[in-house]
Amino acid sequence: MERFISTETLVIELLLVASLVAIMVRRLRIPYTVALVIVGLILTSQQPLELSMTPELILALLVPPLVFEAAFHINLAELRRNLPGILLMAVVGVLLSTLIVGGALSLVTPLALPVALVFGALISATDPVAVVALFRALGAPRRLALLVEGESLFNDGTAIVVFNLVLATALTGRFDLVQGVADFVRVSAGGAVVGLALGWITAQLIARVDDYLIETTLTTVLAFGSYLVAERLHFSGVLAVVVAGLVNGNIGPQGMSPTTRIVLFNFWEYVAFLANSFVFLLIGLQVNVPTLLSNWQPIAWAIAAVLAARSVVTYSLGWIVNRISDPVPIRWLHVLNWGGLRGAIALALALSLPASLGEQRELVRIMAFGVVLFTLLGQSTTMRPLLRGLGIVTRNPAQTEYEMRHARLMSFRAAADHLDTLYRDGFISERAWETLRPELLAQAETIAHAVRILQQSHPELTVEELESARREFLRAQRSALMRLRRDGITSEEVFETLVAEVDASLMNNESPTSALPPVDDGVETSMADQEADSL
The missing domain is CATH 1.20.58 (Methane Monooxygenase Hydroxylase; Chain G, domain 1)
Known part of the structure; x- marks a missing residue:
């Protein structure tokens, strides 16, 4: 019981810290996730916390909601148009990055080639949370944000599959190319099939239910359940969550009422906020600065290898993408190159390394933490001036x-x-x-x-202002209706009817008067007759 209370207290304290940091960064020009890492570093330097960040905590508890929320909001039609380039970066790019980083580090660090390839695989998954948030704040092109986020979604699963294959080779000393390719296809395709099946089933259930609490619960079960089912079947859990989120996010809302859609979107936005807060705060709390400083040389080599591999992958594959799909401007390629941040997946894989890997396991972990810290504190904070300098986001x-x-x-x-x-x-x-x-x-x-x-x-200047004002007075209407229901002035049935009208206006960006049903003349006539009779 005492252990439970202490854990609960720690979680509440972390939530309070995350809330205070979120309030603080509204006045500062730094990404929220970066601020969390910095605060975590400050806290752990003042008073080290006995906090164990296990790979199970990240991969099974924190990654599914992050991946599901991102996939849920991606437009499938837009993704389909850019899918060749995204898959090329997410699959071929991860393989190339693994080979380049592993090969380079085996030459300049004490890591043996198999272990260096393990590091190359675990560090290949990108985590653009801070970058995508900045894109939204600055109004970057939607397609650019889709390319960055789409690559991250799919290369998470790819990197985990490649990591497991390379790790098995490093531990056994045997590598079978044909078997490796077969395992890669089996694990990846299996995860996608699991996500597709569960996402479609959940969407069909949602279409037959008209209760936002049940529908929100079903999507929660889908996000975590698709990961668990795929992992139990020895498939890629992350890819299962990605596909489930894509299917459910593009099919599920068609069977939802406007109220359910608003509740569902707000719920997953909040869950993603919580997961991101915990992940990046835990990163800061787990980093041992003295240890990183004492190993600055291998960390510097690792950073250089990761940046070089990212450049080779981005510009070489970008050249191919421009010949098989819609062209990607060279300025966007610069952003894709510098926006290849590393985060939760890389740390989770580093923490999952078995003791049988030998003495080099600790060095791999230290290098992974060093690279993640550099990408968050260095690349993320310089993305704003890069976007402005390239003229991608202009006033x-x-x-x-x-x-x-x-x-x-x-x-x-x-x-x-x-x-x-x-x-x-x-x-x-x-x-x-x-x-x-x-x-x-x-x-x-x-x-x-x-x-x-x-x-x-x-005239375009007033469009956004009008939309914002319209959303505000619709929200005010909704709040008034909730007060009427709370005070017992309005019945539950009337409340649900009126709130559905307001929510429909919110979803469709229309004035509430346009959503009002026509007045029943018969009702008015009947009431007038009753008043006349009473006189």
Whole structure:
């Protein structure tokens, strides 16, 4: 019981830290995940925590929700158009990266070639969480974000399969190319089939249920269950989760009500936030800085090998992609190259290394932590200036001017409101109020006229503002309905009907008045007749 209480206390403390960090990074220009790692480093340097980050904790508990949430939101039609390039990077790219990193490190570090290939396989899986979050914040092209996220989803499973095959070779000293290829195909295809079957079955169940609690529970069972079933059958659990998420995310919502879709999307966004918070905070807590510093040379070689392999893979395979699929601009290839961050999968595989690997196991783990830390603290934090420098994310001058004029208008109106408050509370005289107020209102009207002119010449400026305002008053309507139900003013049946209308408007980005049902004239007539009879 005492052990359970201490574990629960630690989890609550980590959640509190993650929440405080999330609040803090809103004012800082650093990715949330990077901030978590830094905080973890600070905490463990002040007071080392007895915290064991096992591979089972990462692979079975934290990775499935992350992978499922990302796959669930990917548009299958867009993925299909870019699938040749994504699979080329995720399969051929992982194999090339494993060979390049392993071969290079066997020459410049104490690692034997089989062990160096094991390191090359475990470090090949990319984790672009921080990069994709930055893409969304800056408004990077959707296709670029899809390429980065799609590669990561599929190369996670590929890297795990390759890692297990290479590790078996390193432990037994025997390698059969034909058997290795057969095992790779069997494990990968088996995982995809498991995910496809379970995802389709779950989507059919969701189509026959109209209860957001049950439907959310079914997707939770799918995310973790597809991983467990595939692993029990000795297939790729991660690939099973990827395919299950893709199938369920593109078929399942068709049978969902608007309310269920909103609840489901919010739920998985929250679960992914929790999983990411734990993963990156645990990374910071697990890093032993003195040990990394004492092994700086092999870590430096590992970083150089990983960066070189990533460059070779990105630009060589990018050249091929441009000839078999929609071309990828060279500027995007620069981003794909530098955006190859490493994270949870690499650390989970490093921690899963068996003791039978020998003395070199600890060096592999140290190098893995070093590479992950470098990619998070170095590459992730420099992605913003890289995007701006390449001109991928640029500020529209009209948008900047609109924001400045709008901000000035808001400031003058706020000043006029504050002046009214001062006059009403007796802090200034009526003469001062009558003198200053017209001046403020005249300036506000001048700026308002300038804003209207800019909106007329650039109509697209108001589109996002209108959508945001529409979402806000729809959410306000939803909150009012929830208060009415809580206070017993509205019945559950009426509440569900009205909330479904508001949620449908939210999903379709339309005004709530457009979603209102037509007024039943018969009802109005009947009520009017009753009133007349009563008179």
